[in-house]
Amino acid sequence: MRTLRALLLRLGGLVWRARRERELAAELESHLQLHIDDNLRAGMSPDEARRAAILKFGPIERTKEEWRDRGTLPVVEALLQDVRYAARGLARRPGFTLLTVCTLAIGVGASAAMFGLLDALLLRPPPHVHDPDRIVRIDEISNYPRYADMKDRLHGLELAGLTQTRVSLGTGPGAVPLQAQCVTPNYFTVLGTRPVIGRAFEAADDVPGGEPVVVIAHTVWQRHFDANPGVAGSRVRIGGRDHTVVGVAPPRFRSLGLQTVDAWLLLTLSAEACATPPLHLRASGGWLITIGRITDGWTREQATAEIVAADTSPDTITTRRPDGTLETRPVTGPPRLRPIRDREFGSGAGQSVDRLSLWLGGGAMVLLLIACANVAGLLSMRAVDRRREIAIRLQLGAGRRRVFTFLLLENLLIALLCASAALLVAAWIGALLRAFFPVADLGELLHPRTVAVLGAFAGLAGILSGVVPAMQATRGDAAAHLRTGTVLHGRRRAAHALLVAQVALALVLIAGTTAFTESVRNFRLHLAYDLDHVVAASADLRRAGYRDAAEIAARYDLMLERVRQLPEVESAALTTANLLGERRGSVTGVVRQGHQPEDGGCCHALVAVSPDYFSTLGIRIVKGRAFTPADTATAQPTAIILDEDLARAVFPDADPIGQCVSIFFRPDCVMVTGISESARRGALRRLQLDSQFFVPFGPPGSSDVVPEMLVVRTRTPSRTAAATIASAIRHAAPDLPYVQVRPIADMADDEAQSWRLGASILGLFGGLAVALAAIGLYAALAFSVRQRTPEIGLRLALGADPSRIARMVLRDGLVILALGTMAGTAAALALSRYVEALLFEVVSGDVSIFLAAGLIIFAAGLAGCVLPALRASRVDPALALRAE
Amino acid sequence: VGGRTDIPQGTLALMVLRTLETLGPLHGYGIARRIEQTSGESLTLNYGTLYPALLKLEQEGFIASEWGVSENNRKAKFYRLTRAGRKQAEREAREWARTTAMLARFLTPERP
Numbered sequence: 002m003r004t005l006r007a008l009l010l011r012l013g014g015l016v017w018r019a020r021r022e023r024e025l026a027a028e029l030e031s032h033l034q035l036h037i038d039d040n041l042r043a044g045m046s047p048d049e050a051r052r053a054a055i056l057k058f059g060p061i062e063r064t065k066e067e068w069r070d071r072g073t074l075p076v077v078e079a080l081l082q083d084v085r086y087a088a089r090g091l092a093r094r095p096g097f098t099l100l101t102v103c104t105l106a107i108g109v110g111a112s113a114a115m116f117g118l119l120d121a122l123l124l125r126p127p128p129h130v131h132d133p134d135r136i137v138r139i140d141e142i143s144n145y146p147r148y149a150d151m152k153d154r155l156h157g158l159e160l161a162g163l164t165q166t167r168v169s170l171g172t173g174p175g176a177v178p179l180q181a182q183c184v185t186p187n188y189f190t191v192l193g194t195r196p197v198i199g200r201a202f203e204a205a206d207d208v209p210g211g212e213p214v215v216v217i218a219h220t221v222w223q224r225h226f227d228a229n230p231g232v233a234g235s236r237v238r239i240g241g242r243d244h245t246v247v248g249v250a251p252p253r254f255r256s257l258g259l260q261t262v263d264a265w266l267l268l269t270l271s272a273e274a275c276a277t278p279p280l281h282l283r284a285s286g287g288w289l290i291t292i293g294r295i296t297d298g299w300t301r302e303q304a305t306a307e308i309v310a311a312d313t314s315p316d317t318i319t320t321r322r323p324d325g326t327l328e329t330r331p332v333t334g335p336p337r338l339r340p341i342r343d344r345e346f347g348s349g350a351g352q353s354v355d356r357l358s359l360w361l362g363g364g365a366m367v368l369l370l371i372a373c374a375n376v377a378g379l380l381s382m383r384a385v386d387r388r389r390e391i392a393i394r395l396q397l398g399a400g401r402r403r404v405f406t407f408l409l410l411e412n413l414l415i416a417l418l419c420a421s422a423a424l425l426v427a428a429w430i431g432a433l434l435r436a437f438f439p440v441a442d443l444g445e446l447l448h449p450r451t452v453a454v455l456g457a458f459a460g461l462a463g464i465l466s467g468v469v470p471a472m473q474a475t476r477g478d479a480a481a482h483l484r485t486g487t488v489l490h491g492r493r494r495a496a497h498a499l500l501v502a503q504v505a506l507a508l509v510l511i512a513g514t515t516a517f518t519e520s521v522r523n524f525r526l527h528l529a530y531d532l533d534h535v536v537a538a539s540a541d542l543r544r545a546g547y548r549d550a551a552e553i554a555a556r557y558d559l560m561l562e563r564v565r566q567l568p569e570v571e572s573a574a575l576t577t578a579n580l581l582g583e584r585r586g587s588v589t590g591v592v593r594q595g596h597q598p599e600d601g602g603c604c605h606a607l608v609a610v611s612p613d614y615f616s617t618l619g620i621r622i623v624k625g626r627a628f629t630p631a632d633t634a635t636a637q638p639t640a641i642i643l644d645e646d647l648a649r650a651v652f653p654d655a656d657p658i659g660q661c662v663s664i665f666f667r668p669d670c671v672m673v674t675g676i677s678e679s680a681r682r683g684a685l686r687r688l689q690l691d692s693q694f695f696v697p698f699g700p701p702g703s704s705d706v707v708p709e710m711l712v713v714r715t716r717t718p719s720r721t722a723a724a725t726i727a728s729a730i731r732h733a734a735p736d737l738p739y740v741q742v743r744p745i746a747d748m749a750d751d752e753a754q755s756w757r758l759g760a761s762i763l764g765l766f767g768g769l770a771v772a773l774a775a776i777g778l779y780a781a782l783a784f785s786v787r788q789r790t791p792e793i794g795l796r797l798a799l800g801a802d803p804s805r806i807a808r809m810v811l812r813d814g815l816v817i818l819a820l821g822t823m824a825g826t827a828a829a830l831a832l833s834r835y836v837e838a839l840l841f842e843v844v845s846g847d848v849s850i851f852l853a854a855g856l857i858i859f860a861a862g863l864a865g866c867v868l869p870a871l872r873a874s875r876v877d878p879a880l881a882l883r884a885e
Numbered sequence: 886v887g888g889r890t891d892i893p894q895g896t897l898a899l900m901v902l903r904t905l906e907t908l909g910p911l912h913g914y915g916i917a918r919r920i921e922q923t924s925g926e927s928l929t930l931n932y933g934t935l936y937p938a939l940l941k942l943e944q945e946g947f948i949a950s951e952w953g954v955s956e957n958n959r960k961a962k963f964y965r966l967t968r969a970g971r972k973q974a975e976r977e978a979r980e981w982a983r984t985t986a987m988l989a990r991f992l993t994p995e996r997p
Contacts, residue, residue: 007944024962025936028913031961032932035914038957059931067937071944 014073015081025068033058079403080410087411097383098415100776101376105419105462107769108372110426113455115358115365117427118434120450122358127341129254131193135295136257137338139308142291145268145280147316148185154311157304158293158338161191163256165290168240168264168274169545169738170225174731176739177225179239179263182256183275186267189216191294192256198222199233199248206247207269215244216265219252239264240274241546241738257292257341274544292341301338309335357755357839364510364766369462371506371770374499375777377466380412381496382784384471408471409464416463420456427455433765437758497817500781503774504821504858505828510767511854512829513836517760519850520841524753529680531619531714532746534571536723538564538730539710545738551702556734558701560711561611563733569715569722574613575698575708578606591643591694593651594661594670605647606693607664609706614695615642615677617714625658625675628697632674636703637667638696642675646692664696671696712745719744756841771858774821775865782814782869786876793873794881803874810873814866821862822855829854897938899981902974905948905966912953912961913939939964947973 014021033054040050055061091098126133137158142148145162152160163184170177182188189201196216206214215237217226226232226246236243244266255262268277278288295304315331322328384391394404525532538560542553557575564573591605612628615621623645632640641662648657661670680693698706711730715722727742750757786793793806829851837843843850897920904919905911911919916939917932942948947970953963966974 003945006946007941010944027960028962029933029936031912031955031959032914032917034959035912035955035957035961036932038959039918057932059933061933064933064936067934068940071937071940 008074011072011074012077015078018073021072025065029058029061029064080406083403083407083410084414087407087414090411091414097379098418100780101379101415102418102422104372104375104379104773104776105415105459105466106422106426107773108369109419109423109455109458109462111430111766111769112362112365112369112458113423113427113451114430114434115362116454117431117448117451119358119362120448125448127255127257129192129194129251130257133257133341135297136192136341137293137295137301137304138341139291139293139336139338141312141315141333141336143289143333144316145289147314148289148291149280150314151308151311155293155304155308157296157299157307159187159191159296160291160293161185161188162268162289162291163188164268164275164277164288166266166275166544167541168266169541170221170264171238172545172738173735174728176731176737178739178741179221180261181239181264181266181274182262183266183268183271183277188265191292193294194251194254196248197251198230199246201248202265202267207267209269211270213239213242213244213270214247214267215239215271216248216250217246218250218261218263219254220261221263222249239266240271240544242271242273244271273546276544293338295338305336305338308338312336357759360513360836360839361759361762361766364513364763367506367510368766368770368773369458371503371773373462373466374503374506375773376415376462378496378499378777379780380467382781384408385784385788405471409467412463412467412471413460415467416459419463420459423455423459424452427451430765434762437761496781500774500777500817501821501824503770503777504818504862505825507767507770507774508822508825508851508854508858509829509832510763510770511857512825512833512850514760514763514767515850515853516833516836516840516843516847517756517763519843519847520756521753521760523843524756524841525749528749529618529620529678530745530749532744532749534715534719535618535745536713536715536719536726536742537710537745537748538713538726538740538742540737540740541709542707542738549702550705550707553707554698554701556737557708557711559734560730560740563729564711564713564726567722567725567729569717569725571714571716572613572617573711573713574617575611575711576608576614577610577706577709578608578693589664591641591647591651592663594663607706608693608695609698609708610695611698611708614712617712619714620680621678622675623678625673627675628695632697633699636699637669638664638671638699640674640697641671642677642695643673644677644679644693644695646679647694648673648676650692664694719746753841755839759839771861774858775861777865778814778817778862779865779868782810782866783872785813786810786869786873789873790876790881793876794878797876798878798882806876807870807874810870811866814862814870818859818862818866822858825858826851826855896981897934898942899974899977901935901938901942901964902947902966902970903978905964906971906974910953910963910965912955912963914961915955916964942970946970 033051036054036057037047037050040053041047045053058064130136139160142151142160148160148162161184163182166181166183168179168181170179184202186202186204186207189196195201197219199216201216202214217232222228222232226235229235232246232249235246237246238244250265266275268275269280271277293304295301312335315333317329317331391404391408395401540556540560542556547553547556561573561575564570589605589607610628612630612633615627622642625642628640628642632638641664643651643657651657651662652660657673657676660673662673663669664671677695698708713722713726715726723742723744727740730740730742731737796806797803900920900923901916904916904923908915908919913935914932917930917935920935921928921930939948939950943950943964947967948964949967950962950964952960955961
């Protein structure tokens with residue numbers, strides 16, 4: 002206790018040092034005076050009195066020294082002194098400090114931001130879900146009858162079911178799209194999530210014919226309900242029916258997936274908006290996602306055993322064996338409980354997002370490595386510069402350990418500066434990631450955990466890049482350093498190796514970027530559409546409660562008319578198909594008349610279109626003609642257009658134009674009037690299951706086939722026209738649900754998102770890496786020129802050609818670049834096999850990619866070499882020699 | 886210097902405490918003089934060695950100091966015993982008494 006108090010006081014003694022010194026001096030002075038007074042009184046002469054007092058006091062400086070040592074902590078004091086000295090040293094070389102700190106900050110910031118992303122995506126549990134480790138997914142139960150059958154018989158597991166859907170909130174110009182989940186009433190109970198306002202669903206809500214209810218997301222509540230605390234009980238129009246808001250979900254709650262969810266509906270009561278298939282149907286499988294919570298006290302094994310035992314009536318499929326007998330077997334294996342952390346939840350990108358983000362995280366680590374190598378190079382050069390200074394310190398008796406500590410301290414100081422700069426970089430890259438990443442609210446990317454990791458990265462980077470130079474500096478014969486300024490060749494070789502590594506790593510990043518950019522480009526090239534001038538508009542009228550086909554057709558006709566009047570619009574057409582989206586048109590067979598193919602002509606996508614469809618989208622008719630208004634006169638189509646693939650499949654040996662085919666299994670002749678190019682070319686076809694054929698719409702209301710999308714060709718760039726088109730449509734029909742209007746280029750981009758993301762993030766990292774490598778190269782060459790100035794001066798004085806001197810320096814740089822490029826190409830080639838799966842139509846080992854990457858590196862590197870080379874050729878021999 | 890010894894290890898602190906206990910608040914010079922007188926001039930004490938010891942005692946909270954004026958009107962820093970210091974003085978005095986008593990038993994020749 003006493004010792005601690007003393008320790009604290011001694012620590013405190015580190016401040017106010019000057020004042021305490023003064024006080025001590027005053028105290029000792031007063032002591033001497035008192036003594037002198039006594040001596041005088043005893044009859045000594047003033048001189049004698051003073052001398053006796055001083056003699057009696059003893060060595061005054063030793064007293065002061067002891068007092069000081071006791072007053073503070075000498076170890077800490079020395080450390081503080083070193084810190085002060087290091088800080089002064091850094092401030093004296095602002096260029097060097099800035100370069101080092103910025104370099105490290107870029108590497109550390111990027112890594113930390115990527116860690117934050119990975120943390121948010123993969124490591125952090127979904128917010129507001131109680132004990133998420135006990136929640137499982139059961140893929141084998143995927144329809145309602147099976148769910149209902151199992152639900153009440155299990156004790157170790159409480160099951161809940163959900164589907165995903167998109168609905169419209171409100172109608173007319175104010176309508177907004179919502180991402181909704183349709184769930185069973187116990188959903189929130191199973192997740193353990195409590196609404197912040199109102200209540201969750203209750204079993205009592207779920208009565209046949211009951212009032213539809215909705216739980217809205219916190220963001221929706223803020224944005225569309227003005228954060229009104231009395232929102233519970235208010236009524237909103239969702240998907241064509243009035244719903245009562247019963248609760249508001251907690252902020253950032255997004256169920257178990259990564260995508261935003263805006264609203265939760267009941268599967269049963271909002272069947273229309275949810276497009277719930279008839280609940281009693283067993284077949285139609287695969288629409289329900291089943292999750293469950295393992296009851297407290299049960300283990301996963303026990304729960305699994307129970308559900309397997311309870312699974313007495315699995316869905317079966319009956320097939321005919323080759324010998325003609327029937328075979329019935331279950332569609333799925335026994336139920337398994339999978340952790341929800343698998344993250345295959347939600348739509349689309351899920352899995353590849355995980356893998357992609359891991360790769361991007363790797364990219365950030367590469368950048369960090371480059372930064373460390375760069376800084377290590379800078380520091381070791383600086384250490385050469387400071388050989389003399391360090392040698393002097395060692396010779397004057399400073400211990401090696403003290404000098405080593407001092408050098409490390411300097412690096413820690415740099416690391417500290419770097420960490421604060423890295424925070425800025427991380428925040429900036431984090432904002433970029435947030436904008437790009439196809440997932441919901443990532444929460445706070447600069448989570449405390451991320452900041453901790455950032456600090457660790459910074460410290461590690463500072464120490465890693467500082468230890469070797471510090472060791473080099475304190476090792477060896479100090480006296481030798483003092484005598485001459487020998488250049489240490491081993492050290493230069495090490496610095497060059499670091500540079501080669503940097504160039505190689507930068508090349509890997511650039512090659513990665515190029516590969517992703519190529520993927521995006523290839524993807525666009527594989528679409529037949531004119532991406533730059535087409536806008537698509539769609540409203541899901543069926544989910545909004547329109548049941549009458551004629552009414553839906555009339556609504557779309559109205560939209561078509563409005564849009565055609567706009568000056569920006571060149572042409573417009575209606576179609577049933579989502580061009581690139583998740584749903585395909587209805588699927589049926591196309592059979593050449595008089596033929597009976599084995600598979601019944603299955604399965605091709607039927608797309609009903611209005612006559613201007615092909616010219617609007619920019620799809621070429623390669624043979625025959627497009628539809629004319631005359632083709633639309635009959636309810637049953639009389640004309641058909643096949644895409645190239647289908648034409649080849651149905652008519653392998655004949656000219657299809659003018660031939661008869663039958664569709665919908667009807668005997669009527671539908672005449673092939675044209676052949677269009679396939680919407681998707683080459684490799685992209687494997688992403689689309691079916692080839693397409695086109696029929697004209699009949700008169701409104703004549704069939705169940707209704708338009709689902711309006712495509713518009715614009716005169717102005719599609720992005721600017723889209724807003725005009727959207728407001729024209731929304732204002733034309735106030736009763737419409739949300740109408741989505743998007744340039745189809747954006748829709749294509751959605752599909753190419755993982756590649757775009759890879760290209761942009763890796764591109765950013767790659768650009769930074771190249772810049773760092775070039776700076777590193779510049780610094781190294783400039784340093785070597787400075788070191789060799791006497792030698793160069795001597796050569797020039799002896800009559801060497803300045804351009805040869807420049808070439809000599811340049812050659813050094815080029816050797817590094819060449820070695821780095823080779824090493825980088827080898828590394829990238831080795832890695833490319835693993836990334837290939839993430840790319841589109843980019844072959845691993847594509848020479849053009851490495852060529853492009855190599856060129857970029859070379860150009861940047863050369864830029865870094867030129868200046869030092871020039872400086873070398875301009876050395877003034879007289880000055881250089883005199884300096885020696 | 887015959888007959889005079891250096892100050893034994895660890896006893897200076899106790900001497901300071903005892904001095905302050907007997908005489909009340911006192912400046913460094915006064916403490917030094919008193920210690921020398923009390924020891925019957927048998928100690929060689931460089932007065933300077935007192936000051937680090939005073940600082941240590943102050944850091945440990947056994948004494949406190951403030952500036953004041955001496956009897957002959959000189960500014961001086963006065964030290965006084967704190968309550969913890971008083972207890973410490975008693976404790977250490979007891980321990981010394983015990984130690985010396987024990988040692989005395991070893992050192993005095995046994996009576997025949």
